[in-house]
Amino acid sequence: MPAMQRYALKIEYHGAPFVGWQRQIGLASVQGAIEDALAKIEPRVHNIAAAGRTDAGVHGLAQVAHCDMERDWTPFRLSEAINYHLKPLPVAIVDCVAVDDDFHARFSAQERRYLFRVLVRRAPATHQAGLVWQVKKPLNIDLMREGASHLIGEHDFTTFRSTICQAQTPVKTLDRLEMKEVPVSGGVEVHFDVRARSFLHNQVRSIVGTLERVGAGSFAPDDVRKIRDARERTACGPVSPPHGLYLSHVTYKTDPFAQSTLGQQ
Template sequence: MPRFALKIEYHGAPFVGWQRQVDLPSVQGAIEAALAKLEPRDHTIAAAGRTDAGVHALAQVAHCDMTGDWQAFRLSEALNYHLKPQPVAITACVAVEEDFHARFTALERRYLFRILSRRAPATHQEGLVWQVKHDLDETAMQAAADILVGKHDFTTFRSTICQAESPVKTLDHLKVSRVETPGGTEFHFDVRARSFLHNQVRSFVGTLERVGAGSWTPQDVQAALEARDRAACGPVCPPQGLYLAHVSYPVDPFA
């Protein structure tokens, strides 16, 4: 069966997350339903990351197996037609080898989190950022972020329902940037690792926001990490500012 890699963009607000759930709207379910319009049968697709409810994607990657002799461009066009009006788009589609797996072949996932700092309510960015009304100290947040980079036991920063076998992960990169935009000051968190624990990025950002606001110090983050206790984590931030931004592979299928 010909296998295709799909690069997918979506707005997470209408969905319970990526993963298919019975009688609930999911991104996986939407794409599988569109595939069934093209080849009437049950379809199961695999993705690089299972994003939670409300989380967005700029470049999620999934793969699907087809029976027909599809051209990649025709397949993406047909899928986008049947996905309307849902906020899901196939932005790239390529034929890949049968041993390509969107999840297991991936080398690194990159997430972007956006905080909007301004007093006035968000309008154009509503649902796409986490808005706070106070300024943040990006230097302090970066100092705390540097503590989290590397191989650690991240028990403090994972959900109590996380199903990962081990809390030990290696965080490759966590960069905090202040970005001035026409809509106000944004703080971007660029987070990269081979894999993540459930709610790990949102736990990081919620904790670092407390540092930026002056309620925590970088030393408090060090103590929270060393505690290996979920109760030591700062608040978990809301999902709407989080984006799956990029997935890396040994050979980029979309290059």
């Protein structure tokens, strides 16, 4: 086997056309699209690894993956070549760097960060359509923050876990769950900033859906604690739709993109 050079890729994508990140035979996936592009550059089977396996319809602002290449590519040329073969799909390599062989996009990651966007206004979404979850009635963000306080730290998140989740344990540590209101024409967007080392399947969407019910007045803030402690999926609020969710950042001990000059090319 020839020596391989490993590259870290920062990837942006619109999740609507895809069944999610993970490759599935006969279905359109983000991983499959990138691997197909790599196969046109270096004709062989490619198997890339990513920091997080986003679900169908979920977007990526800064997904991180790594690939191993036989040729000694400059990061600029590699990213340009992949992007050329990704057209016209809504997937783009926005940064690319050569990394050591021991870098692993998934196992080296120390924290994943997700953004969830909720548009609160009566008028239909136009420019934001497909990129936000729209609700028409006002939300009390102070009550939502009070409810969210019951989810920070280490807990059994069985209530907020999909029934098909394959994680070995429902116990996770939520490092941050913050909300802010961003004024938009005719209303506001509520942005959720959710951070943890790792997440359960549907955990973020389940949390957002439950807190939206708090903001709408259907649940009291303390109900979130009771819902959490029930450890029953049926106790959860409605699961929010995938198109409001974005993988927004992946943290590593040493940022592989810190010294990147790709944007200066």
